[in-house]
Amino acid sequence: MSKSHELRSLQKALRRIVRSLDIHSRKIDREFGLTLPQLVVLQCVRDLGQVTSKAISEEASLSPPTVVGILDNLDAKGMIERYRSAQDRRIVHTRLTSRGQAVLAEAPSPIGESFDTRFCALPDETRTAIVASFAEVAALCEAGLSIPKDGKQVKI
Numbered sequence: 740m741s742k743s744h745e746l747r748s749l750q751k752a753l754r755r756i757v758r759s760l761d762i763h764s765r766k767i768d769r770e771f772g773l774t775l776p777q778l779v780v781l782q783c784v785r786d787l788g789q790v791t792s793k794a795i796s797e798e799a800s801l802s803p804p805t806v807v808g809i810l811d812n813l814d815a816k817g818m819i820e821r822y823r824s825a826q827d828r829r830i831v832h833t834r835l836t837s838r839g840q841a842v843l844a845e846a847p848s849p850i851g852e853s854f855d856t857r858f859c860a861l862p863d864e865t866r867t868a869i870v871a872s873f874a875e876v877a878a879l880c881e882a883g884l885s886i887p888k889d890g891k892q893v894k895i
Contacts, residue, residue, distance in 0.1 A: 785843055818839035
């Protein structure tokens with residue numbers, strides 16, 4: 740297979756992934772009133788416990804300003820609450836509310852339950868190879884965008 744054919748095949752596969760994520764995202768929005776990034780941030784708050792927006796940003800691979808906007812929306816929906824640290828009043832922590840916990844208990848996986856089940860059923864070596872390959876593809880995609888690790892600056 741030629742390099743140009745491989746490149747077209749990869750681009751087609753990426754478009755299929757983006758399309759399936761978009762369809763799944765619209766379903767989550769219709770059923771739960773959440774965008775996919777909001778669901779991911781909620782899961783980060785659940786998984787990390789009482790957490791700062793910086794930690795959420797790093798875990799979710801979202802810029803700090805994006806996380807703050809998402810937290811504002813989730814706070815308005817009553818799914819999270821924010822409070823200042825007792826040790827350092829400059830630090831703001833986030834935690835789930837009972838409403839946020841209830842929504843997460845019912846919400847599907849960000850990628851889809853079918854994907855999760857089928858991916859986890861793959862042999863260990865296959866899963867490891869897929870994760871490594873996707874990390875490399877993500878790095879290749881980000882390379883031309885000047886996206887730093889801290890997510891602060893984006894040049895397009």
